[in-house]
Amino acid sequence: MASQTQPLTAAQSQELAQAFHEMAVAIGAYRLAQVNTLTDTQQYQLQNLQFQCLQYSNSFITLGLFAQQANLAAVLQMIKQKTTIARQAISAITTVDKVLQIATAAAVLGASIASMNPSAVASGMQGLITAVTGTAAAPSLSTSPQPPSGVDG
Amino acid sequence: MGGCPDLSQVQQLAKTADGAKSSITNIAADFKGSCDRQNLYVHLPPGPPPAVPPQQACITGDDLDKLGENLVVEQNILMQYIDTLGTLAGTDASGFEKTAPSLDSSFKNAGLSTNQQSMAKSAGTLAAQMTKFATAGYREKKILEILRDADPAVTALSSGLADQVATEADVTPGTAVPMAGTSYLQLLRNEEVVLNSYYQIPLAKDPNSSAGTLLNVQYHSALAELKARENAAIAYRKFMISIGQAHAKLLAGAQRGNFDKASVKKIAQDLAQPISDMIDAITTLQKDAR
Numbered sequence: 001m002a003s004q005t006q007p008l009t010a011a012q013s014q015e016l017a018q019a020f021h022e023m024a025v026a027i028g029a030y031r032l033a034q035v036n037t038l039t040d041t042q043q044y045q046l047q048n049l050q051f052q053c054l055q056y057s058n059s060f061i062t063l064g065l066f067a068q069q070a071n072l073a074a075v076l077q078m079i080k081q082k083t084t085i086a087r088q089a090i091s092a093i094t095t096v097d098k099v100l101q102i103a104t105a106a107a108v109l110g111a112s113i114a115s116m117n118p119s120a121v122a123s124g125m126q127g128l129i130t131a132v133t134g135t136a137a138a139p140s141l142s143t144s145p146q147p148p149s150g151v152d153g
Numbered sequence: 154m155g156g157c158p159d160l161s162q163v164q165q166l167a168k169t170a171d172g173a174k175s176s177i178t179n180i181a182a183d184f185k186g187s188c189d190r191q192n193l194y195v196h197l198p199p200g201p202p203p204a205v206p207p208q209q210a211c212i213t214g215d216d217l218d219k220l221g222e223n224l225v226v227e228q229n230i231l232m233q234y235i236d237t238l239g240t241l242a243g244t245d246a247s248g249f250e251k252t253a254p255s256l257d258s259s260f261k262n263a264g265l266s267t268n269q270q271s272m273a274k275s276a277g278t279l280a281a282q283m284t285k286f287a288t289a290g291y292r293e294k295k296i297l298e299i300l301r302d303a304d305p306a307v308t309a310l311s312s313g314l315a316d317q318v319a320t321e322a323d324v325t326p327g328t329a330v331p332m333a334g335t336s337y338l339q340l341l342r343n344e345e346v347v348l349n350s351y352y353q354i355p356l357a358k359d360p361n362s363s364a365g366t367l368l369n370v371q372y373h374s375a376l377a378e379l380k381a382r383e384n385a386a387i388a389y390r391k392f393m394i395s396i397g398q399a400h401a402k403l404l405a406g407a408q409r410g411n412f413d414k415a416s417v418k419k420i421a422q423d424l425a426q427p428i429s430d431m432i433d434a435i436t437t438l439q440k441d442a443r
Contacts, residue, residue: 010334014320017335021343028350035357040198043354044207047196050350051208054343058188061343062213064335065184065220065317069227072313076227078306079234082299086237089295093241 013064
């Protein structure tokens with residue numbers, strides 16, 4: 001019968017990491033307590049064993065962190081979704097604002113056309129362009145009458 | 154459903170979180186940093202190189218690097234959410250309001266009579282007010298919906314981020330807190346084991362020599378740096394937990410209908426301390442790292 005390997009949970013990884021950490025601490029304490037009896041070679045061998053335990057502990061910490069991050073995937077998706085909804089709401093509000101500005105500028109232009117005042121029409125046009133583009137219009141809409149072409153001043 | 158959120162408080166939460174954003178990436182970068190430092194503290198026996206090469210204490214540096222990068226991404230999703238919520242709370246039809254004062258001269262320039270000007274201006278002002286109320290109501294409704302729907306996820310993410318850096322069991326050892334998983338702080342505790350053995354054993358052999366004195370200074374300096382990193386990790390945990398709690402309080406206040414000013418002040422106070430602690434801890438850490 002084939003058996004399937006189950007990945008470790010974050011909590012299981014933590015227990016194993018802690019067990020190897022404690023073993024490394026115990027080896028360190030022994031190395032220190034026996035500092036005057038152990039030879040350099042023995043110290044080196046024990047150091048290697050101590051580091052091996054720490055290596056396992058660090059590897060289980062790494063595995064546990066991967067498991068924790070995997071567990072957060074659904075939560076991250078949910079928060080991203082809510083951020084998008086908030087952005088859409090911001091966009092809806094700023095659109096309302098923009099539409100109002102354009103509509104107001106259009107109303108002013110309409111009134112100026114009704115007044116038959118060329119200067120007011122030009123200024124109303126400028127206002128509408130500014131509202132639509134968000135910037136001032138190019139100075140092509142001069143309010144002063146242009147001299148007919150071919151006429152020298 | 155009922156009630157409405159205090160928009161200024163939502164903006165305040167966003168502003169506060171934003172202040173701490175730049176500080177928190179330092180911890181994520183140190184996931185691999187701790188692994189690399191653990192491999193530096195190795196003693197070799199005197200004489201020719203040993204037949205068995207020295208064991209490395211940490212071999213998952215690349216994975217830890219990736220985990221640190223992921224942490225930053227996860228963290229940014231939370232911060233972006235709070236930031237967007239703050240922007241939404243502060244977004245209104247203010248552009249229209251700003252243009253309202255210039256309506257007078259616009260209508261005048263358009264050649265309208267004084268009476269017509271006055272009527273047109275009143276209509277414009279009324280439209281601005283109605284829009285302002287409409288957009289404020291829309292914002293409040295949207296924010297309440299978002300706060301309510303996202304609250305379980307915000308709590309899960311803020312505690313998930315906190316746990317990756319330091320679990321509750323790491324911060325309060327000896328208590329009956331269930332094991333939540335592994336953390337950066339546990340890497341630092343392994344680093345402490347390597348550090349202690351590296352310095353304590355030669356110091357125990359030769360405590361009074363000038364080399365021993367120098368080694369002792371280096372040992373205490375390394376321990377102080379490690380302690381600063383641990384403090385930064387604990388401060389990060391507290392900050393993340395506070396973010397989750399502040400979000401839940403905002404929602405609770407909004408659902409009650411009328412926002413309790415005292416609880417608003419309490420949220421600000423609750424958040425101010427962990428942020429200040431975290432920024433202090435990380436500033437110390439950066440100073441030590443120089």
